[in-house]
Amino acid sequence: MKQIDKRSLWTKEFVVLSSINFFLIFMYLLLNSIITLYALNELGTTTGQAGLVAGIFIIGALMGRLVTGMLLSKVNGQSLLRFGLLFFALTMALYILDFGFTFFAFTRLLNGFAMGIATTIIGTIVVLTIPEERSSEGIGYFAVSTALATGIGPFVGLFLMPRTGFTTIFLFCLLLAVLNVMCGWFLSVPSKKTNNPTPYLKWTHVLERTALPISLIILVMTFCFSSILSYISLFAIERNLITAASYFFIVYTLTVLVSRPVTGRLMDQRGPDVVMYPAFLLSAVGLFLLSSATDAVVFLFASLLIGLGFGNLSSISQTMAVKAVSREGKARATATFLIFFDIGNGLGPVLLGLMLPVIGYSVMYVLLGIIVLLTILFYRRLSLR
Template sequence: MKSFNNFEPELRRNLLTLFAAGLLFWSSLASLLPTLPLYIESIGATKQQIGIVMGSFAIGMLIFRPQLGILADRKGRKIVLLIGMIASAIAPFGYLLVKSLPLIMVIRAFHGISIAAFGTGFMSLVADLAPEHRRGEIIGYMSLVNPIGVAIGPALGGYLQASVGNTALFLNSSLLASLGVLCLLPVVNPPILEQPPKNAQDGFLRTLISPRVFIPAVVLLIIGLALGAVHTFIALYIKSTGVDLNAGLFFTAAAISSFSMRLFAGKASDRYGRGLFVTFSLVAYTVSMIMIWQANSVIMFLIAAVIEGAGSGTAIPMISTMMTDRALPHERGRIFGVSLTGFDIGLVIAGPVFGAIAQQIGYRGMFGFTTGLTLLAILIFATLSSQNISKSFRFAFGLGEDVYALKR
């Protein structure tokens, strides 16, 4: 990470403080990944109800992401980061105090605002700070907050739930986010020199269907479905197979793999292009879904986790970098907000849809269905990511440039 040593001291401090805040945010959020479904099951929820409650998280993301992206462009990234972190600090108290499933759904939707705000503000601010010729490298390094947090969070959350109980679990999640608020206070928000047009709020649909945004949004929709299926049901699926594996270790293995990929994928994409690495991530997701579908041992689940981590560690940073390439500085928040809507929709519908499928054909059959979706994502990206099939294929496999990237 020698890039940080080449920056001016103030910029380096800004990035490192932002990194610490991101680490605390994702640790707080991820501590509930393997534990909250088990908590919801313990209060009497069915498979489909668990899916609906967990999927409610993305309702907040879906509703507020576009507006938060516009707010990040107009008022600066820092205020949006603070909104996300404060929501993440408040939500765990709701889980602690409420036992009614409908009310937990409302709290879960409120919790979704946290990632809509923090995710959009974080990536927009990093893109503002990163030199253009090292954009992929810096975004890749800064995105390490996700896998590190997702490695620490589930292990810590699973331990607290098993050894101390749910009260300690939810208090810990809130405390981590509260510390994150303190880390954000000294972060310097650079000014946005060029302001967005006055009618930016009216451009959501037009932006979504534009060639530079639509296919990435569709790919993110499928990624959201796959991740939603894994995050919502993997703990229950492992339990149903009788395999003796703590689901927290699945997330930890995936996070370590994701961390490893981000160390070099971003820098390599500056040289070989974003498309090759997006394609790799979709192939990794597909292989992982196949292994989860067929898993019947600890080893198979852990290998699937490593491959899934490689996919997630490449997909989100590379698509985020690709969207940065395609956006002007004053519209980055809006472009991130609109393109990530596909991801949000995938997470919203993954819980209830796959919960209903699991109710009919079981968790194993459900993951078989998910495999087909990730195969479809490869086909879509390889044929529709550019102006025509030939250019799309070349871009998707690192043989041609991104025709929608803005040259400045």
């Protein structure tokens, strides 16, 4: 196995894995920004069914993470990476076929399953390539690939949709998925593998107990943030802000790119609390502002606050989950964090989609802002332990 220079952060492996991760998240969020509109307009679904189409992808990703968590200690990481990327490309091709709502929902489930495998193994391998003394900084830079995709993916989706149509977007994503397979297939990556048989499965083989508290917090936060990922386009149409909506995630991304290197160093030097408490407050204020936004300025300022808040909270939380365990437990800690991340992202569109016809978008964002504020109390109990 190729040895990685322990003092080096920007290795070939780190850069390529970060790039693959970017395109995976880019495709997921590009599709997620238009998928509810596709379900409503092309498949003739209800709002609840559109939410299911969005959320079932994350349910599939969760299943993929669970399976990967069980296999990480027994199967070579490079083999898992190749399988995940190839399966993602194959399931991406199914989007082009039009066999109705049930088939499309099943396609989303399988595509999410492949995504869960690929992103979990990538997140685990990246941790092994980062020097221990630069873990917060390294994970922060890796998380920038997700942050970039979070902004560019929805922007491209909302930009292409009225200009090209859904089929062209699906073909574009398929091309990117194939390129990802080509990039990852010949990459030499570090991995850990044990041939010791496991007589029976226990939850501790998949989840890391020490990472559970911070993972529960990220579950709540991603539940709240999923309201933006899945419904911001519909909310913008209601408020006549559809042009501003395409720039919402660009502002979010630029904010995260500027702030994350700073917050990563702050955590390394002064601990996580100096970042986490302001991030909770900024996220809540951003949701409150979003609920009342009627013009582009307030709408995009809410994006900036949410970028400073959730955009940094997500990366700092992942760093906390990984740093709390030994090097041998980092794979399980990464899988645990991402599993709970996916639960929040998966439950959000489904449950909120059922509530939206009753409460509307403004009330939804106010309620989610209150939930974020209440989460501070849970985090305080965690930080005092």
